[in-house]
Amino acid sequence: MAHRRLRWRRADPAVDAAWAELLAPHVSRFTWLTDDQRVRLGPLAAALVAGVRWEAARGFEVTDEMRLSIAAQAALLIVEGDPRSYHDVSSIIVHPSTIVLQQERSAGVPGCTDSMKRRSTG
Numbered sequence: 291m292a293h294r295r296l297r298w299r300r301a302d303p304a305v306d307a308a309w310a311e312l313l314a315p316h317v318s319r320f321t322w323l324t325d326d327q328r329v330r331l332g333p334l335a336a337a338l339v340a341g342v343r344w345e346a347a348r349g350f351e352v353t354d355e356m357r358l359s360i361a362a363q364a365a366l367l368i369v370e371g372d373p374r375s376y377h378d379v380s381s382i383i384v385h386p387s388t389i390v391l392q393q394e395r396s397a398g399v400p401g402c403t404d405s406m407k408r409r410s411t412g
Contacts, residue, residue: 316359317366327369334365334373343381350386360384 313331314320320328338361346352360382368375 312358313362316355316362319366323369331362331365331369334368335361337373338364338376338379338382342376342379345381345383347383347385352384356384 313328313335317323317331323331335358339357344352344357364376
């Protein structure tokens, strides 16, 4: 698979205001954000929606609303940080329920491991 790079665009106030309105229902603490943060959230989420490969685990369908909600939550984590934080993310795998890992596994980040137990809750 070819690796796609996320592309962040410069702010366009009209477009960013529209994105902010679209994202509000998907970010639980949206009202806590400053106006500037709300405007920046849109392009970050849009880059994730368009710039990564979305995969559904176990064959269910990933809807546009799911993509938007997940991308908005991920963008919220970097709204005050470096937009290149997700630069190397090439795909997002969406599971139909919560999963927990049983054995220790590499988390894909040098020096990090995940020793959670794997089980499906749904």
